[in-house]
Structures are given as structure tokens and as C-alpha cells.
Amino acid sequence: MTLQELYRNPKHILLKCISGSQAYGLALPHSDTDLKGIFIVPKEEFYGLHYTDQVNNDTNDEMYYEIKKFIDLLLKNNPNILELLSTPEDCILYRHPVMDLIKPEMFLSKLCSQTFGQYAYAQIKKARGLNKKIVNPVEIKRKTILDFCYTVKGQGSMPITQWLASCGYIQEDIGLVRIDHMRDIYAVFHRLQSDERFNGIYSGENANDVSLSSVPAPCVPLAIMYFNKDGYTMHCKEYRQYWEWVEKRNEERYENTLSHGKNYDAKNMMHVFRLLNMAEEIALHDKVNVRRPEREWLLRIRSGAFTYEDLLKQAEDKIEVINRLFERSDLPDQPDPVIAENLLVNIREKLYHAG
Incomplete structure (x- = not known):
């Protein structure tokens, strides 16, 4: 099944919702509208050889999970899936009556401490990665092996390029x-x-290592050279990652990051605190609140009102509080897989027998 086929056969859709910033109450005038939902594969596909667990468009702003995958992810307390199940009423475009069988409280557990925290950490990692790229941009021209080679000079060292120049060598x-x-x-x-032909220090711009040559035994070394291979390998990796990021980055979002002058992805950091606040509420009230009451404060984060270091410190302190709250919570350690399996079987039987 594809997304187009699902739209041609909407009877298989169980839930269709507006998600993302619109559901969180954090939308701005230029915000996109994301759609998420749940579907059930036709009975023939379920019993046949081809099972589709998810359909989406090319940009992933329209995405539907098959009911089995949806239940699987609920068992893992996946934040996106718990949010989808708790979508505010004004963002629900269609809801099949069978969805009334699935209650958030059947799945909420202490796993949320990890999953929401891991999600938040992933956003922090993204923000840190962007901060590093902005503060330490990589030059367009990649360094070569020669830039990581040194010869011994007295009690110190000399770049091999300087040694070659001083000797008049290439x-x-x-x-x-x-x-x-x-x-x-x-x-x-x-x-x-020697009369032998040597291979040079390296074979070309894209070489991964130095070149070795066959040198007759009587020859006396002119110098001893060290190749910082680990440093060169790291440079090549960072160069590749940086320019791949430049090629794929969202220019509008990047320019917004530069405009507030704090050198971090403010939108990612906003979602860090949204997730942490939601985790705290789950620990305190056993409830997923998708629509955020702290909208103005979260939008201040997005606008770059705080320093990067201050936000990281606040996030770390918040995570410690959340961990303590979940330790004292009466939530189960994890959802009950038997309940989940019975629920899934019940839903399939109801829908497939109904024709």
C-alpha cells in the first residue's frame, strides 16, 4: 500500500490528525501543516506476502502508521506516537470509533523517562552539532596528507612542507x-x-595514506617523518560531514539561527524543553499534554532569547528533576504487552469482520 492508495481507499484510515507545531500550539505564520495518522492494511494484504507498516510522502510531512506498528511503538513509549494518540480535539480531522479502544493510560509507563529524555538529548546533540559547525566552519579546500606530516628538527618538529621547501624538493x-x-x-x-623511481609522499588529493617506496639498503635517510594519520582521518570525516550539511541544510532555518546571534538551532532547543516539560507532566499527572500552555516561553527560546550555555544548564537540571519524579511515580515500569496484543487482535477482528 502507498500513501496514494490509502487516500483512494480512505475506509482504511483509522485516525487523521494535524500534528507538529499546529498541535503543540507553537505555530507561526510561516509554519507548515503536518499530517499524521493510523491505518489498517486490507485483510488480503495482512494475510498475504506484502505487509506495509508505514506510508508517507517524500517530505515526511504526511505520515501514517499501520495499526500494528502504532501499537508496537506505543509499547516502547515513543513520544511521537503518544502525542498522536493524545492529539487535541481541534486537530483531529477523522477518528474511527475503534480508536476509542486505545487509551493513553494503557501505555504510559516509566519508560517515558528514557524515551522523552533520549529524544530531548537527540535535539541537544543536533543543537551542539550546529553550534560547532557555525563556530568552527570548515574551509572549502580540503587539507591533504602533507598538512599532517612532520619531520624531526632538533628537539622539536617541522611541517614536512617547510622541510621540502628548505631543501628545494617536491x-x-x-x-x-x-x-x-x-x-x-x-x-x-x-x-x-638512487636509480629507483620513488612514489612520493602521497599519490594524490584523495589518498587515504602515505605512499611507500622501495629504497636500496645503502641509502641513508635524509629525515625522519611522522604522519598524524588519526588527525588526517578525523579531518576528512569532519570535512565530509560539514559540506554534506551545507548542501542539505534548511537555508531559512540556518539564516534564522544566524540572525539571533546565539549560534544554535533555536527550534531544536525549543523542542528540547517541550519534550522535557511533557515528560515532567507524565510523571506528575499520568497524562500527555500535547497543546503547550507555556507557548510564549517556548517561542522565546525559538527566537534566541537565551544563551546556548544557559539552555543546556537548564535542560540538564530539568532531566535530573524528571528522573527523580519517575523514580517516585506509581506508573508501571513498562506497558503490558499482553494487553497490547489482545487490543490489536480485537481491533483487527472488529474491522476485518465488518468487511
Whole structure:
């Protein structure tokens, strides 16, 4: 089943809701409208070879979960799924009567301390990652192996590029021989020392390691070179990740991040506190409140009213409070899988027998 097929056969839709910022009460004039819902695969597909557990459009702003996957994720106390089940009435576009069988209180458990916290940590990680990229941009030109090679000079070291320049050499005429029992340490030779053709220090811009050459035994090394291979590998990884991020980033959101001058993704940080507040309410009141009463404060976070460091400290303190609240909560450690399975079987029997 595809999203298009589901829309052509809406009888399989069990729940269709407006989700995201509209449901949270955090929408701004330019906010998109996201749709989420639940469906049941036709009986023939369920009993056949092809089972579809989720359908969505290319941008994931329209997404529907098959009832089995929905119940599975409820058992795991997935925040998105608990929110969907507790969608405010004014955001519910369609709700099949069978959905009355599924109550949030059947699934709420102390797992929420982990799942909501992990979700919040993921958003903090995103904010930290963006902060690092903004504060430490990567140059367009990637560094080469030569930038991570050094020769011994007295009691210190010299970049290999300086050593080559001081000798009037080019890297293509250099031969390297690995020194036994010394990691990433090489003896350095020049082609004038031998009739052999040397391979240079590295083979090209995209090389992953230095090149080795066959050097006759009588030749005496001109220098000893160290290649910081770990540093080069890390640079290549960070370079790739940075420019992939530049290529894929949401420019409007990025410019908004720059405009408030705090160098973090304020929208992600807003959702950190939304999730933490929801987790606290679950621990205190055994209830999922999707529509946020603290709208103005959350939108202040989104506008960049606070420093990055202050928000991280507040989030860490909040997580400690939430952990203590869940320790004292009378919620079960986790949802009951037997109840969930019986519920799923009951729903399928009702819908498939109804035709």
C-alpha cells in the first residue's frame, strides 16, 4: 500500500490528525501543516506476502502508521506516537470509533523517562552539532596528507612542507620507508639517492595514506617523518560531514539561527524543553499534554532569547528533576504487552469482520 492508495481507499484510515507545531500550539505564520495518522492494511494484504507498516510522502510531512506498528511503538513509549494518540480535539480531522479502544493510560509507563529524555538529548546533540559547525566552519579546500606530516628538527618538529621547501624538493621525488615497531614513523629519502623511481609522499588529493617506496639498503635517510594519520582521518570525516550539511541544510532555518546571534538551532532547543516539560507532566499527572500552555516561553527560546550555555544548564537540571519524579511515580515500569496484543487482535477482528 502507498500513501496514494490509502487516500483512494480512505475506509482504511483509522485516525487523521494535524500534528507538529499546529498541535503543540507553537505555530507561526510561516509554519507548515503536518499530517499524521493510523491505518489498517486490507485483510488480503495482512494475510498475504506484502505487509506495509508505514506510508508517507517524500517530505515526511504526511505520515501514517499501520495499526500494528502504532501499537508496537506505543509499547516502547515513543513520544511521537503518544502525542498522536493524545492529539487535541481541534486537530483531529477523522477518528474511527475503534480508536476509542486505545487509551493513553494503557501505555504510559516509566519508560517515558528514557524515551522523552533520549529524544530531548537527540535535539541537544543536533543543537551542539550546529553550534560547532557555525563556530568552527570548515574551509572549502580540503587539507591533504602533507598538512599532517612532520619531520624531526632538533628537539622539536617541522611541517614536512617547510622541510621540502628548505631543501628545494617536491613531494613527488620523495621515497618513504616504514620504520619497524614505530607507528606512522617513516624514513625519508630523495630520488637523487638512487636509480629507483620513488612514489612520493602521497599519490594524490584523495589518498587515504602515505605512499611507500622501495629504497636500496645503502641509502641513508635524509629525515625522519611522522604522519598524524588519526588527525588526517578525523579531518576528512569532519570535512565530509560539514559540506554534506551545507548542501542539505534548511537555508531559512540556518539564516534564522544566524540572525539571533546565539549560534544554535533555536527550534531544536525549543523542542528540547517541550519534550522535557511533557515528560515532567507524565510523571506528575499520568497524562500527555500535547497543546503547550507555556507557548510564549517556548517561542522565546525559538527566537534566541537565551544563551546556548544557559539552555543546556537548564535542560540538564530539568532531566535530573524528571528522573527523580519517575523514580517516585506509581506508573508501571513498562506497558503490558499482553494487553497490547489482545487490543490489536480485537481491533483487527472488529474491522476485518465488518468487511
